[in-house]
Amino acid sequence: MREIKHIFKITTDTRKKDNWVEGVGNNNIKFYAKVFDTGSEYGIKNGRISKLDIRQDGKIIVNYDRGWDVRPKTPEHRAIFNALMKKLNSLNAVFGMDDAGEKNLFSKLKAAKEKIAMAEHEATLSEPPQAENLTKPKQARNGDAR
Numbered sequence: 728m729r730e731i732k733h734i735f736k737i738t739t740d741t742r743k744k745d746n747w748v749e750g751v752g753n754n755n756i757k758f759y760a761k762v763f764d765t766g767s768e769y770g771i772k773n774g775r776i777s778k779l780d781i782r783q784d785g786k787i788i789v790n791y792d793r794g795w796d797v798r799p800k801t802p803e804h805r806a807i808f809n810a811l812m813k814k815l816n817s818l819n820a821v822f823g824m825d826d827a828g829e830k831n832l833f834s835k836l837k838a839a840k841e842k843i844a845m846a847e848h849e850a851t852l853s854e855p856p857q858a859e860n861l862t863k864p865k866q867a868r869n870g871d872a873r
């Protein structure tokens with residue numbers, strides 16, 4: 728049996744508005760997917776895709792809506808599903824917060840906080856010492872210092 732290469736083209740991408748992606752593929756495939764920048768408990772395998780509808784010749788072959796309604800049943804349907812998941816998961820984050828972006832952002836924030844703390848520490852080292860209170864304490868009536 729000859730393996731078919733599945734090719735998908737995104738025709739509509741409204742992720743900045745409502746996270747939806749729509750497209751077509753060879754072998755009369757049409758798909759709709761709700762793709763987020765980061766994974767969640769509602770996504771397929773806790774991933775970025777929380778809703779997915781794949782149709783071949785107008786018939787639903789895969790449907791996921793925060794849970795499985797129709798799983799891919801045949802080897803061909805599984806191959807289509809896997810190839811499309813790879814395509815959708817490779818989409819860049821629209822708000823700049825994919826998993827790698829989050830880790831990078833937190834690393835930058837941590838480095839910035841450390842830099843500020845170091846600068847504050849260095850500033851305290853370079854400040855002149857505070858003049859101590861050099862005035863004599865007032866004498867109590869009995870001659871003891873307060």
